[in-house]
Amino acid sequence: MPKNKVQFQKGLSLPNFLNSYGTEKQCEKVLYSMRWPQGLICPDCGCSNHYELRTRRLYECSACKKQISLISGTVFEATKL
Numbered sequence: 001m002p003k004n005k006v007q008f009q010k011g012l013s014l015p016n017f018l019n020s021y022g023t024e025k026q027c028e029k030v031l032y033s034m035r036w037p038q039g040l041i042c043p044d045c046g047c048s049n050h051y052e053l054r055t056r057r058l059y060e061c062s063a064c065k066k067q068i069s070l071i072s073g074t075v076f077e078a079t080k081l
Helices: 014-021 024-035
Strands: 050-052 058-059
Touching: 014 050
Parallel strands: none
Antiparallel strands: 050 058
16 A cells, blocks of 8 residues: 555654644744744834733734734734634
8 A cells, every 4th residue: 555645744743733833822922923033013113112902812012002913914814713
């Protein structure tokens, strides 16, 4: 019987995947660091001071009060994930 190429492909194993991306917080942390490697900088005023809103999944600039979403402008933007 031939070897299943999908099942035995090289890459990230399931245990390694779960260690890196197993929880929603872990996924958010990785996406945050990939999207803003130097930290979140407001696209409107350039301020780097912000806070996270508790009621919604948004960051708000301390200076101009612009609300910024972690997933806006990404492939996750229209998903419920």
